Amino acid sequence: MTDADLEDFIKCYNPENRFDRKETYSEDNPEGRFRKFAVEDILERDKTSLDIFWIKDKSLADLDNLPSPNVLADDIIENLQSALESFENLKEQLK
Incomplete structure (x- = not known):
């Protein structure tokens, strides 16, 4: 952001x-x-x-055009990895 x-x-x-x-x-x-x-x-x-x-998020209302489960899973994994890296950086800054 x-x-x-x-x-x-x-x-x-x-x-x-x-x-x-x-x-x-x-x-x-x-x-x-x-x-x-x-x-x-x-x-x-x-x-x-x-x-x-x-x-309303129009992409969520259009159930016929949702990304595949694999794409959704990859996005979730990427977001979780990014969040974990952010927390690791914060932890290092707190030392």
Whole structure:
């Protein structure tokens, strides 16, 4: 992940003036990635969960075009190896 990956979020989040934040989500734009929720709506959720998502990954909905199990397994292994290397580097830095 790089700073460029977060540019859209930072622009919408507007850290310089939080009162001037603009949603990109709307009924007309359900793919908008920045959406606000009322406190009341969050409190009504089971265990006041902040695990909120509204954008569906279209690749997961298209079950006919999923990668093969071997490709998925290779991706999982690669991600786990990368995570392990990161933890090993962190451990070395803590010494």
